[in-house]
Amino acid sequence: MRSSRRKLFSLVLALCLVLAFxxxxxLALYPCTFIRNDVHAVVTDRKDLVILGSSNGKMDLDPxxxxxxxxxxxxxxxxxxxxxxxxFYLTKLMLEKNPPEQILFELDPGYFMTEKEPGNNYLLxxxxxxxxxxxxxxxxxxxxxxxxxxxxxxxxxxSLSYELPRIRETLRxxxxxxxxxxxxxxxVQEYHENGFIEKYPVQEEQFPAYHGFEFMVNDQVRRNTExxxxxxxxxxxxxxxxxxxxxxxxxxxxxxxxxxYGRAWSYFDDFCAAHQIRLYNFNTEYYDAFxxxxxxxxxxxxxxxxxxxxxxxxxxxxxLREGRG
Amino acid sequence: xxxxxxxxxxxxxxxxLLYYLLPRKAQMPVLLVMNLxxxxxxxxxxxxxxxxxxxxxxxxxxxxGKLQSGVSREDRDAAExxxxxxxxxxxxxxLLNFGVLGVLKYTNFVFGxxxxxxxxxxxxxxxxxxLGISYYTFQSVGYLLDVYWKRIPAxxxxxxxxxxxxxxxxxxxxxxxxxGTLAHQLYGPHDFRWNHIRYGVLRILWGLFKKMVLADWAxxxxxxxxxxxxQYAGIAGFGVLLYTVELYGNFSGGIDIMIGTxxxxxxxMDENFKRPFFSVSVTDFWRxxxxxxxxxxxxxxxxxLTMSGAMKKLGKKSKKVFGKKTxxxxxxxxxxxxxxxxxxxxxxxxxxxxxxxxxxxxxxxFSIFAExxxxxLKKTLHINxxxxxxxxxxxxxxxxxxxxxxxxxxxxxLQTALKMIxxxxxxxxxxxxxxxxxxxxxxxxxxxxxxxxxTGCVCLFAVSFLxxxxxxxHRVIARQPVMIxxxxxxxxxxAALMLGPMSAGRGFIYAQF
Amino acid sequence: xxxxIEILEDLVPDEEFAGxxxxxxxxxxxxxxxLNLISELDDEFEIDISVGDVVPExxxxxxxxxxxxxxxxx
Numbered sequence: 018m019r020s021s022r023r024k025l026f027s028l029v030l031a032l033c034l035v036l037a038f039x040x041x042x043x044l045a046l047y048p049c050t051f052i053r054n055d056v057h058a059v060v061t062d063r064k065d066l067v068i069l070g071s072s073n074g075k076m077d078l079d080p081x082x083x084x085x086x087x088x089x090x091x092x093x094x095x096x097x098x099x100x101x102x103x104x105f106y107l108t109k110l111m112l113e114k115n116p117p118e119q120i121l122f123e124l125d126p127g128y129f130m131t132e133k134e135p136g137n138n139y140l141l142x143x144x145x146x147x148x149x150x151x152x153x154x155x156x157x158x159x160x161x162x163x164x165x166x167x168x169x170x171x172x173x174x175x176s177l178s179y180e181l182p183r184i185r186e187t188l189r190x191x192x193x194x195x196x197x198x199x200x201x202x203x204x205v206q207e208y209h210e211n212g213f214i215e216k217y218p219v220q221e222e223q224f225p226a227y228h229g230f231e232f233m234v235n236d237q238v239r240r241n242t243e244x245x246x247x248x249x250x251x252x253x254x255x256x257x258x259x260x261x262x263x264x265x266x267x268x269x270x271x272x273x274x275x276x277x278y279g280r281a282w283s284y285f286d287d288f289c290a291a292h293q294i295r296l297y298n299f300n301t302e303y304y305d306a307f308x309x310x311x312x313x314x315x316x317x318x319x320x321x322x323x324x325x326x327x328x329x330x331x332x333x334x335x336x337l338r339e340g341r342g
Numbered sequence: 343x344x345x346x347x348x349x350x351x352x353x354x355x356x357x358x359l360l361y362y363l364l365p366r367k368a369q370m371p372v373l374l375v376m377n378l379x380x381x382x383x384x385x386x387x388x389x390x391x392x393x394x395x396x397x398x399x400x401x402x403x404x405x406x407g408k409l410q411s412g413v414s415r416e417d418r419d420a421a422e423x424x425x426x427x428x429x430x431x432x433x434x435x436x437l438l439n440f441g442v443l444g445v446l447k448y449t450n451f452v453f454g455x456x457x458x459x460x461x462x463x464x465x466x467x468x469x470x471x472x473l474g475i476s477y478y479t480f481q482s483v484g485y486l487l488d489v490y491w492k493r494i495p496a497x498x499x500x501x502x503x504x505x506x507x508x509x510x511x512x513x514x515x516x517x518x519x520x521x522g523t524l525a526h527q528l529y530g531p532h533d534f535r536w537n538h539i540r541y542g543v544l545r546i547l548w549g550l551f552k553k554m555v556l557a558d559w560a561x562x563x564x565x566x567x568x569x570x571x572x573q574y575a576g577i578a579g580f581g582v583l584l585y586t587v588e589l590y591g592n593f594s595g596g597i598d599i600m601i602g603t604x605x606x607x608x609x610x611m612d613e614n615f616k617r618p619f620f621s622v623s624v625t626d627f628w629r630x631x632x633x634x635x636x637x638x639x640x641x642x643x644x645x646x647l648t649m650s651g652a653m654k655k656l657g658k659k660s661k662k663v664f665g666k667k668t669x670x671x672x673x674x675x676x677x678x679x680x681x682x683x684x685x686x687x688x689x690x691x692x693x694x695x696x697x698x699x700x701x702x703x704x705x706x707x708f709s710i711f712a713e714x715x716x717x718x719l720k721k722t723l724h725i726n727x728x729x730x731x732x733x734x735x736x737x738x739x740x741x742x743x744x745x746x747x748x749x750x751x752x753x754x755x756l757q758t759a760l761k762m763i764x765x766x767x768x769x770x771x772x773x774x775x776x777x778x779x780x781x782x783x784x785x786x787x788x789x790x791x792x793x794x795x796x797t798g799c800v801c802l803f804a805v806s807f808l809x810x811x812x813x814x815x816h817r818v819i820a821r822q823p824v825m826i827x828x829x830x831x832x833x834x835x836x837a838a839l840m841l842g843p844m845s846a847g848r849g850f851i852y853a854q855f
Numbered sequence: 856x857x858x859x860i861e862i863l864e865d866l867v868p869d870e871e872f873a874g875x876x877x878x879x880x881x882x883x884x885x886x887x888x889x890l891n892l893i894s895e896l897d898d899e900f901e902i903d904i905s906v907g908d909v910v911p912e913x914x915x916x917x918x919x920x921x922x923x924x925x926x927x928x929x
């Protein structure tokens with residue numbers, strides 16, 4: 018009896034050591050991403066406006082300019098790879114911690130044609146979620162079917178050779194709760210405190226090749242549309258003003274795939290009408306509100322350079338205020 | 343619920359807690375509920391097919407059992423009538439079981455070939471392929487034949503039979519079990535034993551390592567080499583070796599995880615692999631690779647077919663024509679070809695698979711006839727077939743024969759396969775490896791990935807070699823102090839978590855058969 | 856019994872059979888040999904072994920094979 022108790026004790030001790038190692042490995046090797054800052058910002062402070070969506074929203078919308086003169090606060094919570102499912106659980110998290118007054122969803126129709134790749138793209142958000150019911154639900158809905166590295170060793174998605182030399186800095190930031198943003202300043206872009214990413218200008222000759230755009234109503238990944246519906250429903254139920262915006266696309270791209278874009282615009286027109294969501298599309302209704310010239314962008318996907326983004330945010334802010342009457 | 347997902351391990355953990363904490367009477371219901379949940383996690387619609395199979399198998403088994411027990415041995419006429427009836431029930435039940443499998447899996451293949459003949463224009467149909475359908479169909483039919491041959495009594499309880507047919511650890515990729523060895527273990531009761539848990543954990547971790555590190559890295563390279571044979575001509579030979587690592591790591595790793603899981607519940611499943619790459623002949627290979635499929639085919643196809651009336655007649659005739667020894671082997675070689683045709687078909691409805699099956703069958707059939715000559719030849723050449731050198735030669739020869747067959751398995755056309763074989767012989771330039779991308783990590787990571795892969799393969803070889811020499815790793819580890827046991831587990835776990843490729847987890851090759 | 860040993864020695868040279876068990880489990884008698892053996896037994900003893908009896912227990916030793924043959928002869 019005594020020996021089996023001792024065996025159990027050493028087993029528990031050993032398991033604790035393994036667990037401690039895994040936690041330490043995560044602390045030291047999982048990098049401090051800007052999503053860590055974004056999630057921290059919306060969880061700790063109540064914002065009036067939170068912008069959700071893809072990389073286009075991240076680079077085109079500066080919340081401070083958007084809200085200039087209103088005295089309201091905002092945060093840009095967009096990121097490349099943020100699908101409606103992520104936006105939905107980010108909203109759930111905010112509702113649990115610090116609910117915003119208004120949510121603007123930046124919609125990229127391309128996201129509705131592709132399945133979200135499991136693994137890293139969920140972890141990007143999940144890892145930063147504080148302990149909450151939303152985190153648990155997000156897990157049950159997404160990470161559940163990812164391989165067990167996503168829970169036991171989330172750093173697997175990052176290159177060790179890159180993370181090893183930064184261990185001390187990573188640990189220091191995490192342990193001291195340092196959310197300063199200078200580390201996110203790179204050669205082509207700069208992250209701002211309010212979540213906006215400012216892209217440095219790029220000459221059109223240096224644009225990456227245009228990949229083309231496809232949109233077929235029947236080929237959509239249902240899950241994405243379903244979560245957009247759920248998101249809109251959730252906001253409606255909790256009294257949050259929910260709106261959708263489609264960022265301007267460069268004229269070159271619009272001219273290359275007019276049919277596909279046409280199908281996308283009319284589909285989301287109908288979608289928003291059916292769900293009574295206010296839609297701002299800068300390629301149709303508000304086409305003239307902002308330039309579609311390549312000079313404003315850094316690629317044909319429509320990511321704006323910083324200067325244009327500031328200007329565009331100002332224009333969009335005015336429209337938003339007028340729209341509200 | 344993918345096998346190496348978070349959900350699967352939480353599912354096992356929760357299952358184990360209930361299994362050992364609830365009263366022992368609840369163990370069987372816990373397993374049944376686990377089977378149901380596991381199956382449901384792959385969709386509701388597939389459940390209907392599984393239930394159909396269970397019902398058919400249960401009813402037919404019980405009916406046959408009743409007819410057989412109802413007649414006394416003395417009454418020959420009654421026995422004959424009962425026997426005929428049993429046979430009819432058996433055939434009907436087998437038709438129903440195989441019918442579902444055949445329709446769902448092979449309709450499009452048959453249609454496609456009929457269309458290719460130009461006689462019809464049949465549509466391509468989208469069938470649902472229920473999880474594990476070929477595994478549970480084989481297991482059910484095996485049970486029915488055993489009842490029919492009076493090797494086992496028919497199962498009286500529906501729930502017990504349902505548990506046997508739906509047992510979740512074999513659903514994804516086997517091993518196919520026999521009622522006689524598995525069933526009584528399922529119905530418990532089982533006491534909690536550290537030994538079982540330790541065995542299970544070690545086996546699962548070893549399986550994870552094989553799958554997540556060896557198989558997944560090998561797949562990253564094999565996929566690229568086979569997709570662009572001309573670009574990577576200099577490493578075409580490595581391509582097929584990598585495919586071997588991928589196939590073995592993936593399949594046997596998955597099996598390790600499932601056998602380990604079952605053992606934690608106190609249930610010992612049949613082994614599916616016995617170091618196949620130490621085989622001395624193709625026949626030997628099939629006794630060590632996918633063992634449970636081979637055994638199933640042997641017991642339920644090879645034996646009945648060879649011993650059937652028609653084959654016996656053929657045997658008698660051929661004995662007259664070819665002499666006793668050769669003639670006796672004619673029906674055996676023929677059944678063997680049919681078995682390997684079926685093995686090929688089982689692997690998927692393509693001509694490539696059928697060709698691959700027949701390739702194995704022909705080699706084995708050839709060796710059946712050549713056996714005596716071969717023995718004489720060895721004597722005349724003074725070859726000592728007990729020597730180590732000869733053994734190594736035979737192992738390498740078999741390895742080469744199996745690898746040769748895989749060229750045809752991993753490309754889509756015969757031409758490409760032949761081209762790759764040609765490249766493997768005529769071109770050799772390992773430096774081409776450095777230009778192959780390591781998936782998300784890019785080509786710069788390739789040297790690291792190859793070192794990981796090579797070290798992993800050396801470990802796998804060393805472990806297999808020692809096992810081949812009779813070392814029982816579990817027993818060796820179990821004798822060490824707890825701290826050392828945990829360290830072994832920890833090292834395996836961290837290797838599996840940290841050393842694999844970044845790409846989102848790949849599936850299991852032998853799933854969805 | 857001696858006849859059976861004779862047949863076995865002819866089928867698998869260089870193996871010792873008398874008094875040995877585990878013939879199937881140890882891999883001495885493999886499927887092709889077993890089928891050859893059945894064919895020989897059928898001819899030699901004029902019996903007709905049915906497939907239901909082809910289980911490892913019936914072929915694991917010379918005694919077991921002898922018992923099987925006797926079952927059909929009786």
